[in-house]
Amino acid sequence: MSTFERYLTVWVALCIVVGIALGHVLPGVFHSIGAMEIARVNLPVAVLIWLMIVPMLLRIDFAALGEVTRHWRGIGVTLFINWAVKPFSMAALGWLFIGWLFRPYLPADQIDSYIAGLIILAAAPCTAMVFVWSNLTRGEPHFTLTQVALNDAIMVVAFAPIVGLLLGLSAITVPWDTLVLSVVLYIVVPVVVAQAVRRALLARGGQASLDALLTRLQPLSLVALLATLVLLFGFQGEQILAQPLVIALLAVPILIQVYLNSGLAYLLNRLAGEKHCVAGPSALIGASNFFELAVAAAISLFGFQSGAALATVVGVLIEVPVMLSVVWIVNRSKGWYESGSSVLQAAHETR
8 A cells, every 4th residue: 555545535635625725716717617518427527537447447357257156155245245235224324314313414405415425435336445455454365356346347237226226215316317327437438448458458568567557557546536526625615614514424424334334244254154364355345435436426416516426525535544444453353253163164164
């Protein structure tokens, strides 16, 4: 994990300050950028999102799907958490905290939009960043790669239906044409492009050629993320200054969701008898989010100035410190995990 990545929370906080300041000083510039749309897709943001997403997808080897049965228990647990628990638990937490408990302290016209942003955030499982978290827990690299590749494949077909279902249950009007367009633009096309580039590089220069490109693109990916945040907070500045408590309140359901889902995945893997080197990344994949996709989808569906866009950015703000805390818990509890009867029995059977 590079120094830049380790202090991502600091850079995001600085982007909040810079974005709010520029939004006040140069409002005309931000309105001009916001007007650069085709079919409700903001073109500058689309370019920045692609610069974020494509380098991450270049790391994914879909050939790893052939290994999907190798760690079937861990795969099953993670899929259950990612697709059957996380989006629905986040929707429930959003309704509880944002729609009820915190409602008096939030702008009334943005309540539904905040809940929508939380749902979008939870419906996009983490991709490339989970390789960092897995490595920090000495996770099984083949399991991590297989799980991420499988999640990406599922996301192509499941992201839009799940988001549409939960937004509908929240009584939020779903712009289906924009939602489907977002899936095509920010999932399908980047996956196809990234895999085509990956295959070409591997065929021409092998892994060294791919690694060299990733080394050059990784800083660009993070800069694109931060530039997107500056734009978003340039539009959100007045609302944040008027309601500075909003970010802290939005962080509450996100934090609860991270620890709930990571803990549940970790416990289910222990009960299933899976190895700790699989349970660690399983818990981390179950807890983290593909926030680049979530930010893009929220902006496309609801706009720069929406509460949905702000809610997804809060996920970015707390991502690194929260996930590092989950890594610490997983590493510290290894002895307890491996003392479980199911884990001991599974280890005995494999000898």
